[in-house]
């Protein structure tokens with residue numbers, strides 16, 4: 006009996022001691038409570054509230070990649086470092102506002118390698134006092150002399166032309182153009198015609214018509230049936246020749262002009278027809 010009382014007593018003590026409240030400790034995160042501070046969760050690393058170094062020329066970074074430390078990388082380009090860097094011209098105060106040299110015959114660029122404006126000549130350029138390849142009096146009278154003068158003296162439209170198909174009932178017409186062509190400046194030696202002679206090499210098939218819509222019309226081969234037909238010919242400097250050519254144009258063509266080309270395909274002169 007005594008032994009039974011003793012066992013109950015011991016069990017009672019154990020039970021009571023289990024009911025005593027444990028003493029908890031607060032971890033540094035101010036949230037977690039533990040009995041032993043060793044059990045606190047490890048503090049999570051964090052970046053400083055700001056990494057701003059007040060320098061426009063650095064990129065300020067902080068993340069797990071930088072191990073939660075502030076890292077500063079040079080910003081390129083950097084507006085405000087007194088160096089005109091790639092991509093900054095012309096908006097940045099580090100660069101000149103403009104590289105314009107007021108010369109339409111140079112291309113104006115900012116050269117980042119040299120750190121200054123640089124200028125490349127544009128060729129050909131109308132206005133540089135030099136009649137360059139590709140320039141003629143027609144497309145650049147500023148630089149080139151007039152070498153040829155073309156004057157339409159008469160034109161005639163008809164839908165029938167002897168020896169050629171009738172255009173009656175179509176929207177097209179034959180156009181006969183008579184003109185004078187004067188060599189005012191050509192004094193080159195020509196050998197194309199198997200004769201060594203100075204002057205302008207006239208080729209009827211280098212003549213074209215052009216209208217307001219930008220269409221071109223070639224000389225008809227029946228032109229040689231025209232009185233005054235002028236075949237390949239060298240026109241000496243100062244000489245004028247009269248000639249006639251036949252074209253087929255739509256009735257609706259407007260702003261028709263006769264154009265003379267040289268043997269290289271450059272326009273030498275233009276004369277209005279109608």
Ligand SMILES: [Ca+2]
Nearest residue numbers: 083084088099
């Ligand atoms: Ca800069």
Ligand SMILES: [Ca+2]
Nearest residue numbers: 106108111113
């Ligand atoms: Ca320029």
Ligand SMILES: [Ca+2]
Nearest residue numbers: 130131135148
């Ligand atoms: Ca020029």
